[in-house]
Amino acid sequence: MPEPLIRERTDSMAVKKRSSSCTAVAPSSTANLGPGYDVFGLALDALYDRVRITKVAGKNSGRITIKMSDGAIPAALESNSAGLVIKKMAQDFAITDDLDVVVKKGVPAGYGMGSSAASAAAAAVAFAGLYKLKIDRNKLVEYAAEGEVASAGARHYDNVSASVLGGFIISSVGQDGTIRFIRIEPPKDLLIVVAVPSIPVPAKKTEVARSVLPREVPLKSAVHNVSGASTIVAGFALGDVEMIGRGIDDDVIVEPARKHLIPGYDSVRKNALAAGALAVTISGAGPSMIAFLKGKTKRKQVIKAMEAGFSEAGVKCRTFACGPSKGARIVV
Numbered sequence: 001m002p003e004p005l006i007r008e009r010t011d012s013m014a015v016k017k018r019s020s021s022c023t024a025v026a027p028s029s030t031a032n033l034g035p036g037y038d039v040f041g042l043a044l045d046a047l048y049d050r051v052r053i054t055k056v057a058g059k060n061s062g063r064i065t066i067k068m069s070d071g072a073i074p075a076a077l078e079s080n081s082a083g084l085v086i087k088k089m090a091q092d093f094a095i096t097d098d099l100d101v102v103v104k105k106g107v108p109a110g111y112g113m114g115s116s117a118a119s120a121a122a123a124a125v126a127f128a129g130l131y132k133l134k135i136d137r138n139k140l141v142e143y144a145a146e147g148e149v150a151s152a153g154a155r156h157y158d159n160v161s162a163s164v165l166g167g168f169i170i171s172s173v174g175q176d177g178t179i180r181f182i183r184i185e186p187p188k189d190l191l192i193v194v195a196v197p198s199i200p201v202p203a204k205k206t207e208v209a210r211s212v213l214p215r216e217v218p219l220k221s222a223v224h225n226v227s228g229a230s231t232i233v234a235g236f237a238l239g240d241v242e243m244i245g246r247g248i249d250d251d252v253i254v255e256p257a258r259k260h261l262i263p264g265y266d267s268v269r270k271n272a273l274a275a276g277a278l279a280v281t282i283s284g285a286g287p288s289m290i291a292f293l294k295g296k297t298k299r300k301q302v303i304k305a306m307e308a309g310f311s312e313a314g315v316k317c318r319t320f321a322c323g324p325s326k327g328a329r330i331v332v
């Protein structure tokens, strides 16, 4: 369910004297949007992670300690997306303060809503805020992408760019390694319904879901996906939700290879389309399914349809409707 942004309680005077801290929040996100594998990301105004970084006064052995609100996620620096980001930023800016990091999870880990990315994005923004670093937001995305190594085994930019920058983002990595992000403000009447199935997911689910993808694709499929992806971009640029929907529904490469990982995929998709969704796809690497609608009129019907679809496969799910979100920000 959407979690309201709650401002961090003001630290006591005693704590303030000993240390200084910075807190940032970052939104959940959906990646790919069908044919835009590893390129498209959309920030979702549904769930948020919060990261607070506190300098431990008078200690500069470079020790970074992470405390997680969700005990199922490893708190070890190298295995935690926020930890990897902070470690890399501390190295690059030669910061040796001891740091205490508290990660409050709002985005469930492993369900295709950019959970590791939300922690990584909030960590990058909080670290830059704490040390008042003059780095542009694109560079912040690059730092946040360090965190994806903890979950996906690779630096993919789609979730982190959306979490840091907000809105709809196109990430491109040039042949020379140059990374560029293009942000388009999503149309106001774009509504999103997410269904999160209650099924166990493997640790490093994204790495697993990436391993089932074909290494090479037929030219015909590549052409097909380029046309779908171009339609999505045109839809965002023109503010045309129906056009966005037409493009999303056109992935012939990634979704067919992954759908067997999601019990109920076919019925969720069929039901949601019949109930009035413009497009239905896997959110990120799954297992959540995501539907795109124009306005709120069909929202309840689509929610019911997706729940019924998972139920046909004997799977419970939780559902929510949301809009696009703005990007990560400092709250204290």
Ligand SMILES: Nc1ncnc2c1ncn2[C@@H]1O[C@H](COP(=O)(O)OP(=O)(O)O)[C@@H](O)[C@H]1O
Pocket: 072, 073, 074, 079, 080, 081, 082, 103, 108, 109, 110, 111, 112, 113, 114, 115, 116, 117, 119, 120, 150, 151, 152, 202, 203, 204, 205, 206, 207, 284, 285, 286
């Ligand atoms: N700060 C973090 N928040 C969430 N997951 C994390 C974090 N650090 C490491 N992980 C690991 O990343 C995996 C979840 O991330 P990921 O597979 O990208 O899923 P999703 O983006 O769908 O939530 C889990 O194995 C989890 O233990």
Ligand SMILES: N[C@@H](CCOP(=O)(O)O)C(=O)O
Pocket: 031, 032, 037, 038, 039, 111, 112, 113, 114, 115, 156, 158, 159, 206, 209, 210, 283, 284, 285, 286
């Ligand atoms: N492009 C990635 C996106 C993974 O998103 P997640 O939220 O499931 O981690 C992929 O499809 O592997």
